[in-house]
Amino acid sequence: MTKLTQQDAWAQLEAQTAKLPHMRELFEADPQRFDKMSLSACGLLLDYSKNRADEQTLTQLFELAKSAKLSDKIRAMFNGEIINNTEKRAVLHTALRAETDEVILVDGQNIVPEVKQTQAKMAKFVEAVTSGEWKGYTGKAITDIVSIGIGGSFLGPKIVTQALRPYWNPALKCHFVANVDATSLCEKLRLVDPETTLFVMSSKSFGTQETLTNTLSAKAWFLENGGTQADIAKHFVAVTSNVAKATEFGMDADNIFPMWDWVGGRYSLWSAIGLPIALLIGMDNFYQLLAGAKSMDKHFVEAPLEQNMPVIMGLFSLLYGNFYQAQSHVVLTYDHYLRGLPAYFQQLDMESNGKSVTLNGDSVDHATGPVIWGGEGTNGQHAYHQLLHQGTALIPADFILPLQSHNPLGEHHVQLASNCFGQTQALMQGRTFDEALAELDGSSLSQEEKALIAKHKVMDGNKPSNTLLMDKLTPETLGALIALYEHRTFVQGALWDINSFDQWGVELGKTLGNDVLARLQSDEEAKALDASSNALINLFRRGHI
Numbered sequence: 001m002t003k004l005t006q007q008d009a010w011a012q013l014e015a016q017t018a019k020l021p022h023m024r025e026l027f028e029a030d031p032q033r034f035d036k037m038s039l040s041a042c043g044l045l046l047d048y049s050k051n052r053a054d055e056q057t058l059t060q061l062f063e064l065a066k067s068a069k070l071s072d073k074i075r076a077m078f079n080g081e082i083i084n085n086t087e088k089r090a091v092l093h094t095a096l097r098a099e100t101d102e103v104i105l106v107d108g109q110n111i112v113p114e115v116k117q118t119q120a121k122m123a124k125f126v127e128a129v130t131s132g133e134w135k136g137y138t139g140k141a142i143t144d145i146v147s148i149g150i151g152g153s154f155l156g157p158k159i160v161t162q163a164l165r166p167y168w169n170p171a172l173k174c175h176f177v178a179n180v181d182a183t184s185l186c187e188k189l190r191l192v193d194p195e196t197t198l199f200v201m202s203s204k205s206f207g208t209q210e211t212l213t214n215t216l217s218a219k220a221w222f223l224e225n226g227g228t229q230a231d232i233a234k235h236f237v238a239v240t241s242n243v244a245k246a247t248e249f250g251m252d253a254d255n256i257f258p259m260w261d262w263v264g265g266r267y268s269l270w271s272a273i274g275l276p277i278a279l280l281i282g283m284d285n286f287y288q289l290l291a292g293a294k295s296m297d298k299h300f301v302e303a304p305l306e307q308n309m310p311v312i313m314g315l316f317s318l319l320y321g322n323f324y325q326a327q328s329h330v331v332l333t334y335d336h337y338l339r340g341l342p343a344y345f346q347q348l349d350m351e352s353n354g355k356s357v358t359l360n361g362d363s364v365d366h367a368t369g370p371v372i373w374g375g376e377g378t379n380g381q382h383a384y385h386q387l388l389h390q391g392t393a394l395i396p397a398d399f400i401l402p403l404q405s406h407n408p409l410g411e412h413h414v415q416l417a418s419n420c421f422g423q424t425q426a427l428m429q430g431r432t433f434d435e436a437l438a439e440l441d442g443s444s445l446s447q448e449e450k451a452l453i454a455k456h457k458v459m460d461g462n463k464p465s466n467t468l469l470m471d472k473l474t475p476e477t478l479g480a481l482i483a484l485y486e487h488r489t490f491v492q493g494a495l496w497d498i499n500s501f502d503q504w505g506v507e508l509g510k511t512l513g514n515d516v517l518a519r520l521q522s523d524e525e526a527k528a529l530d531a532s533s534n535a536l537i538n539l540f541r542r543g544h545i
């Protein structure tokens with residue numbers, strides 16, 4: 001297949017982006033711009049009209065997608081083809097939200113029954129814990145869940161339980177331990193009682209240093225505080241694809257929830273990795289989360305590219321990275337419950353598309369995954385929005401706002417919405433020198449001073465943003481939103497012809513880290529490495545600088 005940068009649409013886009021008018025002019029020229037460049041699907045509304053595009057730009061973007069055979073690649077993923085070519089795996093997180101009667105084959109076997117059996121096992125366990133039937137070693141019901149995991153085995157459960165706080169079982173609290181820094185574990189153990197605490201150890205590989213170390217320390221804490229080896233099974237369960245290692249580790253076979261190689265870690269919250277979510281919000285709401293994602297899956301597979309939410313968002317992100325040299329993309333969640341979502345999308349996108357070779361190993365000749373960052377609105381307006389408005393970097397933004405709050409109180413929500421919409425408007429239209437000067441008309445400044453200040457108040461505008469609305473943040477709309485970003489990530493990787501589903505880049509650090517660990521624990525002074533690493537190791541061994 002012809003390289004992306006050799007496609008006609010690529011050259012056309014280069015020419016087109018060079019001559020596109022300012023968004024102000026595009027809005028002035030077409031009062032119907034919002035109607036033409038907004039889309040509703042799966043309980044979400046996407047306003048993509050504040051992007052640097054006219055009809056021709058959109059046509060060329062869709063042409064680029066067609067030239068990359070995007071629709072075929074979408075079908076290949078959903079059909080379980082081995083698209084993760086370096087690990088020879090299918091990519092089927094979508095199968096986790098399949099209907100019971102669907103048939104999805106991996107190695108000739110329909111995997112849906114196993115998915116459903118695991119969900120039934122989760123449901124039974126959740127019922128036992130939340131009903132009080134499952135008791136700790138002194139006969140008390142479970143009050144606290146401590147989830148131990150890192151990366152995709154942590155961030156999904158963490159941000160989804162945070163986002164769905166209004167749906168929590170009031171009798172349960174949840175604590176998340178990820179970092180190997182003992183503080184992360186110790187701070188949580190100070191909050192819980194071994195008699196009523198359930199540890200959920202989540203590790204797809206069952207080989208991640210942080211998770212194993214934290215779990216061993218949690219077990220030691222449990223045994224030092226009243227528990228016995230015989231009680232472990234009442235207080236420790238595991239989620240893993242490596243059942244053999246989990247049982248060898250001492251996990252009770254009945255307490256192991258399986259997951260599979262065809263689910264990537266950062267795409268796994270829909271599997272038993274989501275057990276902490278299901279424990280906190282209940283299995284019915286967990287099924288609603290799955291249903292929301294399922295609706296987005298259907299939309300992604302069935303909607304024409306031109307009416308396809310993940311495709312449109314993925315294409316615009318590619319446009320800014322490849323044609324405007326945007327190095328990062330900011331996600332701004334105007335909802336306190338969604339404050340963790342930018343970090344989740346950061347892991348999802350950067351661990352997927354932070355690559356620089358194509359599927360067949362050739363170096364790419366264009367930019368790939370951007371830095372994804374962000375935070376909650378309105379806080380960011382008092383932190384980094386200055387740079388978004390007047391910095392030298394172009395940073396496309398996604399604004400996310402539920403129209404209704406779970407906590408309606410006076411003017412709060414209307415003010416939140418006014419800030420959200422005002423920011424997208426300011427980014428788009430900016431402020432001209434004449435407008436800035438006019439704002440200083442009434443001031444006592446001299447003409448010269450007014451001219452100087454006006455220059456500092458100018459904002460170029462033409463800064464692109466998407467706005468995503470939902471009626472209310474519910475398990476279903478959250479599921480659709482997260483699946484939207486999963487597929488948005490897929491779209492970009494598919495056009496760049498990269499493997500979005502392996503993560504070789506994280507291996508070297510781990511390997512070298514293990515070697516450094518041995519040197520840190522050695523009695524010998526470190527000499528064999530580079531001068532910096534030797535010095536750092538020896539300073540740590542000495543314990544002071």
Ligand SMILES: O=P(O)(O)OC[C@H]1O[C@](O)(CO)[C@@H](O)[C@@H]1O
Pocket residue numbers: 150151152153202203204205206207208211264265266351503506
């Ligand atoms: O679930 P595991 O196997 O412990 O891996 C944890 C995380 O580490 C990674 O392998 C690398 O960051 C992620 O992809 C994964 O989610």
